[in-house]
Amino acid sequence: MTGHDGKTGLAAGPILFARGADEHGARMAAVAVTRQGDPTPVFEAPGGAAGEPVRLGALFGHEVWRCDLRLPLSPTAAYGVNGRSFRVATDMSGDLAVGFVSCNGQEHDDEARSHEDRDVMWRRLESEHGRRPFALLLHGGDQLYADEAIKAHPEVERWGELPNEERPGVAWTAEMAEAVRSYFFRRYLDLLRQPAAAALFAAVPSLMIWDDHDIFDGWGSHPPGLQESPVALGLFAAAREMFLLFQLGAADGLLPETCPDRTGRSFTQGAHFPGLSVLLPDLRSERRPDRVMGEAGWAAFEATLMAAPEGARRIVVSSVPALGPRLSLVEALLDFYPRPQQYEDDLRDQWQSRAHRAEWRRFLALMEGEAVCRRSPVTVVSGEIHLATRGTMHLRDGSQLHQLVASGITHPKPPRAMAIGLGLLSRLGESPLKGRKIRLRPLPGQRPVYTADRNYLVVERQAGAWHAVWELEDHGRTPALALG
Secondary structure (H helix, E strand, C coil): CCCCCCCHHHHHHEEEEEEEECCCEEEEEEEEEEEECCCCCCCEECCCHHHCCCCEEEECEEEEEEEEEECCCCCCEEECCCCEEECCCCCCCCCCCEEEEEECCCCHHHCCCCHHHCCCHHHHHHHHHHHHHEEEEEEECCCCCHHHHCCCCCCHHHHHHHHHHHHHHHCCHHHHHHHHHHHHHHHHHHCCCCCHHHHHHHHHEEECCCCCHHCCCCCCCCHHHHCCCCCHHHHHHHHHHHHHHHHHHHCCCCCCCCCCCCCCCCCCEEEEEEEEEEECCCCCCCCCECHHHHCHHHHHHHHHHHHCCCCCEEEEEEECCCCCCCCHHHHHHHCCCCCCCCCHHHHHHHCHHHHHHHHHHHHHHHHHHHHHCCCCEEEECCCCCCCEEEEEEEEECEEEEEEEEECCCCCCCCCHHHHHHHHHCCCHEECCCCCEEEEEECCCCCCCEEEEEEEEEHHHHHHEEEEEEEEEECCEECCCEEEE
C-alpha cells in the first residue's frame, strides 16, 4: 500500500466526522491512519479540547486512530494533527451551507480510472468550499464501490459465478476473510487519499450512511441462497468492519454518540445542531428481500426523531429515494418471466417496491408527523439512482415534503434512455398515504424530470430561509429551489 502525507507523517487522513453542536461548541472526531510502529498521532484543538487518541484497530501493517474533539464556535476554529492545522466552519447559528454527495465510484474498474476525469465534481466541490466553507458534508451511500471484492480470492470469485442454489455450499475460510478484509482496507485508504476529496474530508465534518455498493451490489435484496450463504455473510462482515472504521470513525464497542442502537445491529444516526437535525436511517444492515429495516433500525430511527428539537429543520438522508415513480408496475412485468431478471434486486432495493409498501407508508407517515405535528420542516436527500431529480408530497396541513436526489459525484451518467424511461413512469404518480399524492418534478431550470449529469447538492440557510441548488457537470448550477 503506497502513499504517505509528508506534511503530517500519516499514511492516510485525517477525516473529520460531525457529532453535533450546541451553544458550548462543536463536537467532532478525527480519524487518522499511521503505519504500524509509527508514533501515535498528536491531535490539538486550539481554544477547545482534544481527547486522548484511541486506537480503533491494528490491521495490515497500519493502525487506525480516533480523537474526539470539541471546537469553539468561531469562524477561525481549527484543529491540528502532527503540527498541521485544518480550519473548520463550526458556527452554525446563522447562514450555513451543507453539501450532499453520493455514488463515489463505479461498479467495474473504478481503480483504473484517471482522477482527471473521475474527480471533476469533487474538484468543483473543493473549489466551492474554498469560496464559502461548508459546515457539513453528508454522504448518502455508495461511498465505496466494493463489488470487485469477489476477485480478492479465487474461491470468492468462484462463488460469485455459481447459481444461487449452489452458493451455500461454499465455505468461508480464514484465508478468504483476510483477502477480502485486505481488499476493503486498501480501497478505503485509496478513498481517503483521493486527491480532490482529501482536503474536504479533513476540513468539513462528515456524516455518512452506507448503501449496497459499500458491501456488494444489491446487498439485502437477493434471494436467501445468495444472501444467507457463508461467503455473502463473510463479505458483509468485512464491509461492516471497514465501514465502522472509515465511515463512522468507530469500532464495535466504540460507537459514536450519534448512534442510538448501541448493539451495532443498526447504524442509524442522528446529529443535532442549532436549528438543524441530520438523521440518517440505516437501510442496509438489517435489509432482507421482505424488509428495509428491522426492529433495531426502526427503534433507532424513531429515537433520533424524538431527540431532534421541535421546530428545527430535519434533513433526512435516505440512501434510496423516498419519493419516486410507480416501480410496482415494472415488478409486475418481471413476474411474467420465468427466471429472476437482472434488475429485480435493484427494484427490490427501492422504498416503492411491493415488498416494502407497508414500511414505505410508515416512513412517510413519520416524515409527515415531524412536519405537521411537531412543526419541524423536513427535507429528504437521497442518491443511488445516478440521476438528479426532485419530488414533492403535499401534507395534510398544506405544506410540502421535499425530496432532493443528487447522484452521483463520480459515477458515470447512465444512458439517456434510463432518464426518459423513469420520467415516463413518474407521470403515473403515487399516493402511498391516502390523499398525499407524490409528484416527481424537474430540477429548477431543467425540462426533463431526471437529469443525467454527474452532480452534487448544496442545501443552504440564508437569513433564516432554506433553499437548495444542484451543481451539474454539463448543465452547471441550477437556480435555487425554496424549501419552505
